[in-house]
Amino acid sequence: MELLGAILSTATIAAMIRSATPLTLAAMGGIFSERGGVINIALEGIMLTGAFTAVLFSTIGASIGLPAGASAMLGVAAAVIFGLAIALIHAYFSITLRVNQLVSGVAINMLAFGITGLLLQLIFNVTGNSPAAPDMKPMPIPFLADIPVLGPILFQHQPIVYVMFLAVPFSAFLIKSTPYGLRLRAAGDKPAAIDTVGVDVHRIRYIGVGLSGVFAGLAGAYLSLGQLNFFSEGMTSGRGFIALAAVIFGNWRPWQAFGAALLFGFSDAVQIALQNAGMSVPSDFLLMAPYVVTLIALAGFIKKAVPPAAIGQPYPAEEPI
Template identity: 65%
Template sequence: MCRRCQTGLPNAEKRPRLKLKALNWKEDKHNGRFIISLKRIAFCLDHPGRHALSAAAGLVGAIIFGFLISMIHALVSIRFQADQVVSGVAINILAVGLTGFLLQFIFKTSGNSPSVPSLPAMPIPLLSKIPVLGDIFFNQSPIVYIALLAVPLSAFVLFRTPLGLRIRAVGEHPKAADTVGINVFKLRYLGVGLSGILGGLGGAYLSIGQLNIFTEGMTNGRGYIALAAVIFGKWNPWGALGACLLFGFADAIQISLQNAGVNIPSDFLLMLPYILTLIALAGFIGRSRPPAAAGAPYEK
């Protein structure tokens, strides 16, 4: 049975990217930072993933570049206290031009890169043989497993460890955290850096996990859907996972309907995940409370 047609659960071939991005939105917001450039961080990281000599090297390159790009945002918004929305938009614009330029400079082409090897699927013995669910969850790219493991790990760190308590304190009341000796700036840099790494993994999955090609604009707004997933999930890793599964289900539905040749305009079907995002935000954004100091620069 076709993997895309088996179930609409997480559309496992695509949603690890969304889950990783939702998790790094969440990690970053808990310490008070807000990376609106996350979509373009992942977009930038699609490119080094494509140009690497091997898929493994591309994955490492994506992680490194994701961290470096996030540190640019951190430096501007934490050290120089610039408006982080402005900083994020600037990185978005930079990424659009930079990826297009690198595509032409390195591959001597525009639009799409040449095809290169992608990360192979790693089936888990026994579990991958479970009917329907086994192929969806246990016969996937290594990045899928990282995305799935990142959810309980993030929840444990944030809500069950002293480090998580400090991160949440920095996001809720940085002045009080600073008063008791917590290094606010260090933890915010840490949060932004982890966000960049996860964003890099998400970008790498799209180009060398799901596909084996880089295409300009291939993120297609999913970074903003990841933000919606965090809001819809009430800033909790498990809630964000549930929201990603819901949005992934909508994406899987539109793909299945197109494959089935349903007499509905394809443009309308492509709108389904985004329509669901708007509905979710309209119903939950007022009841989902972010960390109190999210987006606010901190001065000693």
């Protein structure tokens, strides 16, 4: 009973929300890209770059005398901008140059891992972990934070967590209920149909991939300035791929992907709770729990997932003459 209490405690549920935040943000980005027909496995690299950029610019802000909060916000803004820039590079290769989308994504991931490690040494003169930077502090919402049970779970987080709460309904509304969302879905299913009525398929796809960079960059900033206050080499630890798993598990729909991210976040929170409870299980086994849950979830659901019909396909299908 004591172990069950630790797993279902408000602290564990709040930790689930925190663990699910970067996954949810990256998953929302993945949905925008892939509903438009562009596979984006570069989410991992974009998140990693966002995490590094956030710490770098937060440190720069502190060095020029900005308050800690302003320095952290500068870092977050920089992460979003750099995330957008890298996503647009992926869009250029995938959409304009018609490079294989998987190859482009893998290249960006490898480049991000190498460049962030190199810049960590060149700029901070360290390897492994960067020096501490001004981070984002919890921002309890007045009155709501004092509600028993729900307060600690939902209303005592850093600002990016609240952004995540808003990102899910925003994404669902934008994709389902706006003219752009209709065109985005058409670009991923039947691009030729909207092309014949004068809609620029490339433009629609560029916007979708750009939004994926914004969300993934923000997710990376949360990892380094929300959960921690420093950058660590390879700190994304596969979260970009888990976010893609949430996209597939959620059948490319925001609310369902959010549910999948919560499931993966819960598995991460549980392994932390079990370690804190002193459970006599090797720590490496507990650390791999979120990845095992991801594999099991995908193995049971992958055949039921229905991806956009034109995902991964360049448009037009043949190089114009």
